[in-house]
Amino acid sequence: MTPAARTQAAIELLDGITAAARDGGAAADTLIARFFAARRYAGSKDRRAIRTLVYDAIRLIGERPPSGRAAMLALIKAQPALAETFDGSSYGPAKVDPGEAAARVGLAPAWLRKLLEASGIDDAELTALLGRAPLDIRVNTLMGSREDAAALFPGAEPVPAVPDALRLPADTPVETNPAANGGLVEVQDAGSQIVAAVAGAAPGMTVVDLCAGAGGKTLALAAAMTNQGRIVATDTDRARLQRLAPRAERAGVTIVESRLLDPNEEANALTDLTDAADVVLIDAPCSGTGTWRRNPEARWRLSQARLDRLIATQARLLDLGATLVRPGGAVVHIVCSLLDGEGAGQVAAFLARHPGWTVEPPQAGAGRPHGAGLRLTPAHDATDGFFVARLIRPC
Known part of the structure; x- marks a missing residue:
């Protein structure tokens, strides 16, 4: 492919990624994979170059751009040589009109940046959130x-x-x-491993992984328990939860029982675990602000309304977890977010609703205390961004 054709391909991909971000469609990685599957003629160097252009543009633009072309025009300012590929050739983008507007460059949407700043995330931390993940x-x-x-x-x-x-x-x-x-x-990101270890899972325990997904933290818990005890891994997403069984078999894990739950009706399927768990791990659905290194287009997906829904879901799951843990046991709240509304503020609200509960400071060997928990950030810890708190039920 010519350099111009690569630029045009990046524009087409960015159009699809922008639309998906607006409409709740597939993630950028998925769209890129589909794009190249339909274009077998693109060689490995072409694919790498196009993918790099796409992600360079996404990382550069804080607000969702009006179009893929506007996004690539913004990238010209950072990569001036790119302008030469807008040559109007058969497979390339049309020449640039002198009055044509480029997308706005920035680290995050203005409303979201304010929330991050209020949560103690400065420019250096925010910039690190948009670097490339290890x-x-x-x-x-x-x-x-x-x-x-x-x-x-x-x-x-x-x-x-x-x-x-x-x-x-x-x-x-x-x-x-x-x-x-x-x-x-x-x-598995090192940060994810650190926050899973905060659970303190040990051999012989009964552990509930309330938002298990495909089971990454479930398997880490099983290893910490030396495959002795019981783990009940639950989720409302059938497709993700179905990936756990083959992963557990491959990992030699035999102590996991998976349960598919109905959204908003989770408690009905967990009555047998009331007051029974030593630990309830809640890796809650969240904004994902701590994972922008891997999913930078997530900045384009989040809205205040969606964030409010996520915060409400987290609170409901924490209250559910509190009914499952035994007296003296722990509820571990984890979010891959750096927003206080999902982390420190969420835990403070839980403690206000549940008198007598206490906080046990996590002993993780990394991160920094934040509110009643621990925060990990890319700039400080070279991990994804996380907040984790360990909440203890009164005896």
Whole structure:
């Protein structure tokens, strides 16, 4: 493909990503994969170049752009040589009209930036949220040691304060490595591993993973429990939850029971666990502001109305978790968000609703205290952004 054709392809992809962000469609990675699946003629260098253009544009523009072309015109300001590809050729974009408007450059939508600033996120932290994320894996200690895994991944480095994590060179093909196929490793950000460890899961416990999704944290909990005890992994998303069983089998995990729940009716399927769990882990649905390094177009998807709905859901799930944990047990609230409304503020509201509950400061070896919990950020911890708090039910 010519440079002009690559630019035009990036524009078409950005049009699709912008529409999906507006309408709640598929994520950028999914749309990019579909785009190239329908264009087998694009070689690996073409795909890499186009993908880079797309993500460079997304990271540059805080507000959802009016079009893919407007997004690429904004990118010209950062990459002036790109202007030459707007040549009006058969497979390239039309020439630039002198009066043509480019999308607005920025770190985040104005309303969202204000909320982040009010939550203690300064410009340096916000800029780091839009960098490129590293590639981390969790070593499954049920299958082997970190040293065993490191021997299979050239260039792997240990992650400080995360005993089961390795950081790999970018673009390492983890999925095709025998370590992944055999269950020795799982791709998982170091920050995700840190907050899962705050649960304090131990052999013999009964643990409820209330928003298990595809089971990344569930499997980390099982390894911490040395595959002894009971984990009930629940979610309302059938497609995601169905991915847990094959992953657990591959990882040698046998203590997990999965339950598909009906949205807003979760309590009806969990009555047998009332007052029974040692730990309830709530990796709650959230805005994902801490994961912009991986999903920068998420800034274009969030609205105040959607954020309000997420905060309400989190509060409801925390109240549900409080009914499942035994006296003296812990509810662990996790969000991959840096907004206080979902983190510190959410926990403060829970404590106000539940007199007698206390906070146990997380001992994670990373992050910084924030409100009644712990916050991890890309700038400070080189992880995704997280908030985690450990709440203790009175005896």
